[in-house]
Amino acid sequence: MAYRTLAAGLALAAFAAPADARPVSYAGGWTLMQDNNGDYSSVHVHYSPTATDSIGFYAERNQDLDIQFTGLQYNRLVRRWNAPASQGNLYVKAGAGAADPFGPEGATLGTFAGLAADWETRRVFFSYDVRGRDFGDRQSVAHAARAGFAPYLAEFGGLHTWAMLQVENHPGSDTPTRVTPLIRLFQGNLLVELGYTLEEDEALFNLAYRF
Amino acid sequence: MKIFAPALLALALAASPAIAAPEAPTTTTEAPRGDIVIANVNGLVCDFCAQSIRKLFGNEAAIADVAVDLDNGKVTLALKPGKAMDDAAIEKLIRRAGYSLVSIDRGAPK
Numbered sequence: 001m002a003y004r005t006l007a008a009g010l011a012l013a014a015f016a017a018p019a020d021a022r023p024v025s026y027a028g029g030w031t032l033m034q035d036n037n038g039d040y041s042s043v044h045v046h047y048s049p050t051a052t053d054s055i056g057f058y059a060e061r062n063q064d065l066d067i068q069f070t071g072l073q074y075n076r077l078v079r080r081w082n083a084p085a086s087q088g089n090l091y092v093k094a095g096a097g098a099a100d101p102f103g104p105e106g107a108t109l110g111t112f113a114g115l116a117a118d119w120e121t122r123r124v125f126f127s128y129d130v131r132g133r134d135f136g137d138r139q140s141v142a143h144a145a146r147a148g149f150a151p152y153l154a155e156f157g158g159l160h161t162w163a164m165l166q167v168e169n170h171p172g173s174d175t176p177t178r179v180t181p182l183i184r185l186f187q188g189n190l191l192v193e194l195g196y197t198l199e200e201d202e203a204l205f206n207l208a209y210r211f
Numbered sequence: 212m213k214i215f216a217p218a219l220l221a222l223a224l225a226a227s228p229a230i231a232a233p234e235a236p237t238t239t240t241e242a243p244r245g246d247i248v249i250a251n252v253n254g255l256v257c258d259f260c261a262q263s264i265r266k267l268f269g270n271e272a273a274i275a276d277v278a279v280d281l282d283n284g285k286v287t288l289a290l291k292p293g294k295a296m297d298d299a300a301i302e303k304l305i306r307r308a309g310y311s312l313v314s315i316d317r318g319a320p321k
Contacts, residue, residue: 026263027307051309082254082311084284122256122281156279160258186259210262 023075023091023116024054025210031056032209037180038202039064039142044073052077058095064173065138069110071097081119088119099135108136124149125162143169148184159187166195166204175199245275245292246317250301253311255284263308271296271304284313 025031025048033044040063046056058073073095081088092115099110116129125148132141148164162184170176182195182204189211195204255261261279264286268277273296276289286305290296298315305312 022260024309026267026309029263029266051307077309080254080309082252084253084313085256087254087256087260120256153282154258156258156261156281158258189259189262191259208259210259 022089022118023093024048024052024077027051030211032207032211034207036203036205038178038197038200038204046073046075058097062133062135065133065135065140066102067110067135067138068100068102069095069097069112069133069135070100071095071110086119086121089117091116093131099138101136101138110135122150122153125164141171157188159185161185164193164195180204245290245294248288248290248296248301249316250286250288250305251313251316252284252286252305253313255279255281255286255310260309264305264310267304267308 023031023033023044023046025046027048027050029048031044031046031048031054033042033046035042040060042058042060044056044058046054048054054075056073058069058071060069062069073093075091075093077089077091079088079090092113094111094113096109096111098107100107110133112131112133112135114129114131116127118125118127120126125146127146128144130141130143133139144166145168146164146166148162150160150162152161154160164182164184166180166182168178168180170178178197178199180195180197182193184191184193186192189209191206191208193204193206196202197204252264255264258281261281264279265277268274268286268288273290273294274288275291276287278287278289279285280287288296288301301315302312
């Protein structure tokens with residue numbers, strides 16, 4: 001198990017939750033993130049002791065792998081590029097906890113790791129992330145890339161709207177390529193995403209709240 | 212998905228007032244103000260992330276008001292009368308919020 005976990009971590013060396021809100025907040029900030037899609041539903045509550053780190057609880061009910069994961073997740077902002085009219089970010093993420101299969105099997109050690117990158121201006125947004133899971137005898141890798149644009153520029157504190165297109169790749173899956181048009185809305189400390197995955201006939205609903 | 216749906220709806224409903232009645236981009240608009248300080252900041256493109264600036268400066272005793280200008284990359288700080296905040300303290304908070312300070316302009320009291 002240890003060898004497999006280490007090998008998976010090194011080989012995948014890059015994962016992240018499908019591209020929603022950024023996983024590290026300001027120093028002293030808390031964030032609630034929830035993702036729901038055709039494969040899984042997850043909750044991540046984390047605290048950022050610095051502007052480059054966060055750690056917190058992560059739980060995922062994965063219908064694709066038929067397993068429930070409950071554990072801790074650590075996120076690290078590896079690099080940020082602040083420019084006059086843009087910002088880019090590179091994150092790594094990792095987690096460990098109990099992977100409990102649906103059914104009579106007992107829980108085992110589960111791990112995951114990921115990498116995420118994004119770049120945005122006031123008008124356009126691009127991101128890529130990859131996540132690998134090693135939940136006992138069940139493994140998966142998922143890539144997701146996004147492109148988005150803001151149809152209007154809202155003021156600080158106003159309602160911001162983004163139209164985005166997410167393209168995923170799930171090697172080994174029955175449906176390896178998936179396309180999800182989505183709308184991202186945020187105002188103040190609340191961010192919501194609503195989408196629909198065409199190939200899976202599944203809704204996407206993501207939420208993030210900073211406090 | 213089905214498992215989390217009720218919790219999801221509850222969270223969305225609980226959070227909905229933030230959309231219906233947005234917080235003003237300032238903190239204590241009624242308070243008397245002292246000096247005005249403008250911080251020119253790089254990376255200021257995302258409102259959701261820039262809320263950190265309002266939170267961090269809003270917690271400072273010297274600050275009466277905070278305004279963020281995403282279009283021009285400026286953070287305008289209204290100090291309370293008789294209060295001061297030096298450049299190092301401003302730069303530290305900008306960095307803790309995740310941004311890069313370019314320069315600071317200090318204006319006259321209102």
